[in-house]
Amino acid sequence: MKQTWWKEAVIYQIYPRSFKDSNGDGIGDLPGIVEKLDYLQALGIDMVWFSPIYASPNVDNGYDISNYYKIMDELGTMQDWETLLEGLHSRGIKMMLDLVINHTSDQHEWFQEAKSSKTNPKRDFYIWRQGKEDSRPNNWKSFFTVPAWSQTPETDDWYLHLFDPRQPDLNWKNSEVREEIYRMMRWWLDKGVDGFRMDVINLIAKDDNFADFPNPDAVFEMSEGGYANRPGVHDYLHEMYEKVLKHYNIVSVGECVGVNPENGLLFSQSSRQELHMPFAMNILWEAPPLSKIKKYLREWAAHINQDGWYGLPLGAHDYARQVSRFGNDQEHREVCAKALATLLLTNPGTPFLYQGDEIGMTNVAFSSEKDYRDIQFFNEYEDLLKNGKSPQEALLQLQPTSRDNSRTPMQWTAEPSAGFTTGTPWIKVNPNYLEINVENNETNPHSILQYYRQLIAYRKTNKGLIYGKYQDLLPEDESLYCVERTWEGQAWIILLNYTSQIQPIPTVIQQNLLPFQVALSNVAQSENSKLIPWEARVYQREGA
Ligand code: NOJ
Ligand code: CA
Numbered sequence: 001m002k003q004t005w006w007k008e009a010v011i012y013q014i015y016p017r018s019f020k021d022s023n024g025d026g027i028g029d030l031p032g033i034v035e036k037l038d039y040l041q042a043l044g045i046d047m048v049w050f051s052p053i054y055a056s057p058n059v060d061n062g063y064d065i066s067n068y069y070k071i072m073d074e075l076g077t078m079q080d081w082e083t084l085l086e087g088l089h090s091r092g093i094k095m096m097l098d099l100v101i102n103h104t105s106d107q108h109e110w111f112q113e114a115k116s117s118k119t120n121p122k123r124d125f126y127i128w129r130q131g132k133e134d135s136r137p138n139n140w141k142s143f144f145t146v147p148a149w150s151q152t153p154e155t156d157d158w159y160l161h162l163f164d165p166r167q168p169d170l171n172w173k174n175s176e177v178r179e180e181i182y183r184m185m186r187w188w189l190d191k192g193v194d195g196f197r198m199d200v201i202n203l204i205a206k207d208d209n210f211a212d213f214p215n216p217d218a219v220f221e222m223s224e225g226g227y228a229n230r231p232g233v234h235d236y237l238h239e240m241y242e243k244v245l246k247h248y249n250i251v252s253v254g255e256c257v258g259v260n261p262e263n264g265l266l267f268s269q270s271s272r273q274e275l276h277m278p279f280a281m282n283i284l285w286e287a288p289p290l291s292k293i294k295k296y297l298r299e300w301a302a303h304i305n306q307d308g309w310y311g312l313p314l315g316a317h318d319y320a321r322q323v324s325r326f327g328n329d330q331e332h333r334e335v336c337a338k339a340l341a342t343l344l345l346t347n348p349g350t351p352f353l354y355q356g357d358e359i360g361m362t363n364v365a366f367s368s369e370k371d372y373r374d375i376q377f378f379n380e381y382e383d384l385l386k387n388g389k390s391p392q393e394a395l396l397q398l399q400p401t402s403r404d405n406s407r408t409p410m411q412w413t414a415e416p417s418a419g420f421t422t423g424t425p426w427i428k429v430n431p432n433y434l435e436i437n438v439e440n441n442e443t444n445p446h447s448i449l450q451y452y453r454q455l456i457a458y459r460k461t462n463k464g465l466i467y468g469k470y471q472d473l474l475p476e477d478e479s480l481y482c483v484e485r486t487w488e489g490q491a492w493i494i495l496l497n498y499t500s501q502i503q504p505i506p507t508v509i510q511q512n513l514l515p516f517q518v519a520l521s522n523v524a525q526s527e528n529s530k531l532i533p534w535e536a537r538v539y540q541r542e543g544a
Contacts, residue, residue: 001467006195006251006276007309008466010456011044011096015317016053016075018409022238028420030084031078037087039204039438043358044456047094047196051317053081057107059166060375063199064105068184069517085192094194096251101181102200115152119200127160129169129210137217145379162203162227164375172204172236173219185244189410198275202256228258231309234266239273246273253311254278261299268308277309280349284319290478290498301348302471310348312339317359320405324363328500328534333360335534338522339496340453343481344534345455346465346494356410358452359441363405364430369395373427386490411437451522458520458538464490466537473512479503496536499511504530516541
């Protein structure tokens with residue numbers, strides 16, 4: 001198996017709006033990130049993925065781009081961006097940009113032109129269809145709950161948008177569209193960008209028949225065979241590889257909707273020359289049973305024997321906080337956050353950390369719908385009300401899953417607004433910032449942050465955790481995760497308690513562990529025969 005820098009990298013995701021505000025307007029920005037570069041370096045990460053920083057009306061916080069060549073006003077200037085790039089590079093950290101090319105903003109000049117008339121030269125940059133008897137071309141729904149077709153006042157056609165109506169989908173069949181996108185990618189790569197995370201990239205090829213779906217409400221369920229992985233997607237990605245990607249020493253990561261280990265391999269297998277890795281996203285959607293998560297982890301790990309690779313996130317800006325979702329954000333929060341970090345950073349796939357998870361930030365439950373900001377929250381909220389829920393019921397239902405859970409400001413200090421801004425933050429700070437913040441993680445030698453640093457450093461010096469064989473020693477167990485990694489005569493066992501109860505260590509595992517020693521653990525003292533709630537240990541074979 002070929003060894004490369006992007007297999008060995010630890011990548012950290014920044015959601016720029018929520019990371020650090022430098023000018024008191026309440027919105028995180030690029031100079032704010034520059035202030036925190038030493039923090040990123042001390043964490044030991046190799047690359048930062050930035051959620052979109054391009055000009056945008058921010059209907060979907062930058063995932064609606066109005067100009068691919070400009071920086072979003074609230075975030076700063078191109079000069080700020082250059083300072084940021086330089087600051088990262090001088091610290092040995094690479095930069096990954098988000099590439100949102102399934103759709104643009106409706107404010108993009110292409111769409112402004114395209115919508116103006118049926119004969120406009122840019123018309124075919126987007127996907128237009130005649131309606132059926134005064135109604136939409138088909139029954140498709142968007143991922144944001146509303147129907148997937150809308151009209152503009154200028155003509156009677158309908159345009160496709162798999163997300164918000166203000167995010168029209170580009171027509172990838174049009175080679176002019178593709179050339180424009182490739183030109184833009186080269187422009188950023190020539191400026192020194194080291195990689196792209198490609199937004200919903202397996203949606204770019206559409207089902208040309210535009211046939212009705214049997215159950216249009218099950219958008220995610222039917223994405224496979226519906227919106228995602230349509231014939232053509234692999235041709236487009238191969239073309240992109242030939243025309244752009246292969247000419248640079250960069251990394252390409254696909255956010256692939258409805259991905260599973262089988263179809264994921266088609267994106268990542270190096271002989272196919274498409275992308276370097278898809279995110280192993282099906283793990284993000286899982287809650288217990290643990291056996292299911294373990295099954296997915298095993299299947300993804302098998303990619304490394306099949307010439308493929310994958311990126312592994314446990315948190316991101318589209319999901320509730322990992323410690324709240326997978327684990328325990330109450331009495332076991334600290335040990336649980338560390339256990340999840342252990343699982344992530346001892347896995348073969350390239351680990352993606354999401355800002356704030358390194359200090360164990362948790363979900364928030366705003367008491368009024370007015371405190372939420374995410375477009376998807378409001379669409380779902382409206383939908384629930386339409387379906388007869390009371391406002392209170394709708395709020396309670398959406399609190400635990402809202403994407404805003406992971407978008408509250410980064411908690412730097414115990415100062416007002418968690419040291420994120422001197423002004424009023426664009427979204428409220430999680431009230432637990434008084435106990436959960438970077439400052440007190442820095443001073444406590446046993447903090448979650450320090451543990452992340454140790455784990456990252458350990459991964460760097462133990463390459464077998466990346467390239468080694470992955471063997472699940474307890475595939476069916478619903479409480480314990482126990483995996484052995486072996487490489488070039490070395491061996492590691494990762495053992496963790498995935499529950500909030502004490503768990504005995506099975507005798508057979510105790511025997512397996514005899515030649516091993518604990519190299520890292522998330523608790524002060526461990527016992528041979530049992531694990532406390534969320535206890536995690538990384539063992540290394542003595543003499544290895
Ligand atoms: C996936 C992004 O991660 C999400 O935040 C966004 O809303 C959709 N794609 C649409 O771009
Ligand atoms: Ca600002």
